[in-house]
Amino acid sequence: MLSTIADYTRLTKDMGKSLTQVAKQPDVSRETDYFLSHIGKVKTIDDFLKDYRLYSYAMKAYGLSDMTYAKAFMRKVLTEGVASKDAFANKLTDTRYRQFATAFNFAALGNKATQTTAATTGTATQYVTQTMEEKAGDQNEGLRLALYFTRKASTVTTAYQILADKALTQVVQTALGLPSTISAANIDAQAKMITDRIELTDFKDPAKVTKFVQRFAAMWDATQAQSNSATNPALVLIGGASASASMDTNMLTTLQNIRFNR
Numbered sequence: 001m002l003s004t005i006a007d008y009t010r011l012t013k014d015m016g017k018s019l020t021q022v023a024k025q026p027d028v029s030r031e032t033d034y035f036l037s038h039i040g041k042v043k044t045i046d047d048f049l050k051d052y053r054l055y056s057y058a059m060k061a062y063g064l065s066d067m068t069y070a071k072a073f074m075r076k077v078l079t080e081g082v083a084s085k086d087a088f089a090n091k092l093t094d095t096r097y098r099q100f101a102t103a104f105n106f107a108a109l110g111n112k113a114t115q116t117t118a119a120t121t122g123t124a125t126q127y128v129t130q131t132m133e134e135k136a137g138d139q140n141e142g143l144r145l146a147l148y149f150t151r152k153a154s155t156v157t158t159a160y161q162i163l164a165d166k167a168l169t170q171v172v173q174t175a176l177g178l179p180s181t182i183s184a185a186n187i188d189a190q191a192k193m194i195t196d197r198i199e200l201t202d203f204k205d206p207a208k209v210t211k212f213v214q215r216f217a218a219m220w221d222a223t224q225a226q227s228n229s230a231t232n233p234a235l236v237l238i239g240g241a242s243a244s245a246s247m248d249t250n251m252l253t254t255l256q257n258i259r260f261n262r
Contacts, residue, residue, distance in 0.1 A: 004142040004217040011136065011147065019125075022132040032124050033058055039120060043111040045078045048104065061126035062100045063148075074100075081107025081158070093164035095155055143170050145261035146213045153203040153212075159191035174223070175216035 011018045015128045022028055029084055035057045039212045042048045049071050059068045067073065080087040089101040101107070103118040113119060129151065135143030149171040155161075173180060176197050182190060203207040 004140055004146060004221050005214055006142060007136070007143050008146045008213065008217055011132075011143075019128050019132060022135065023128045025131075028128060028131050032127060033245065035127070036120060036124060039114045039123075042114045045075060045106050048078070048106075048114070049075065057127060058100070058104065058123055060130055062103070063096050063130060064100060077101050078104060078106050080195045081105055083108060091242055092246045093160050095161060096165075142224065143215060145174075145220070146217055149216070150209060152205075156200055156203050159194040159200070160187070162194060163187060163190055171213075173214050174219050175212055177219065 076091045089097040106113040133144045133147045
């Protein structure tokens with residue numbers, strides 16, 4: 001029986017304890033110790049990019065691991081900073097680059113950029129959070145998505161921000177019962193489809209975010225259960241069509257109890 005909601009509730013009930021448990025894990029503790037003891041010695045963007053261990057730690061902390069190879073791109077992000085509305089990071093729809101450039105603000109702070117709270121303990125906290133989400137995803141991808149959405153929801157101000165982030169898009173599409181194939185549609189049409197169904201300002205309200213995530217989790221678990229039943233020959237032979245009908249009924253019952261009101 002899938003239990004994304006149960007696991008989500010368990011982890012988020014005492015987030016501080018959950019994060020502490022991850023932070024104490026040997027691999028996480030080792031990398032964090034290295035980062036905190038060395039990042040303050042970095043004085044330039046070149047220094048930062050040359051120390052792969054530091055740089056990759058920071059990139060993971062801000063959810064940018066898949067862009068670690070793109071040093072020229074990230075150099076531009078860091079060089080231009082965030083002060084000007086025309087800065088490279090500010091022109092990107094994905095807000096993670098702005099967050100990264102803000103945390104490591106070489107453009108404004110120069111050789112003091114790596115001595116701020118955001119660059120040091122703030123980044124370490126981000127790293128531990130990212131690691132917790134990834135480890136959760138090793139067991140249940142839906143749980144990782146739920147945790148990620150909870151963390152990022154309050155920063156969303158436009159539908160385009162959702163569409164620029166694959167994980168946010170997957171959560172929203174799943175919660176709203178939209179097929180992933182709509183991602184092939186015109187971007188403006190996709191944005192309208194989202195804003196027609198969601199008041200984005202609701203994501204500033206933690207209670208409404210929790211309700212939305214619960215709806216996502218219910219949809220995710222039901223979809224995964226149906227998929228597993230459809231592809232398991234034994235279940236198909238034993239349960240036949242009645243199993244699918246029962247699953248549909250269970251899904252509807254769950255969703256009726258987790259309504260996301262606009």
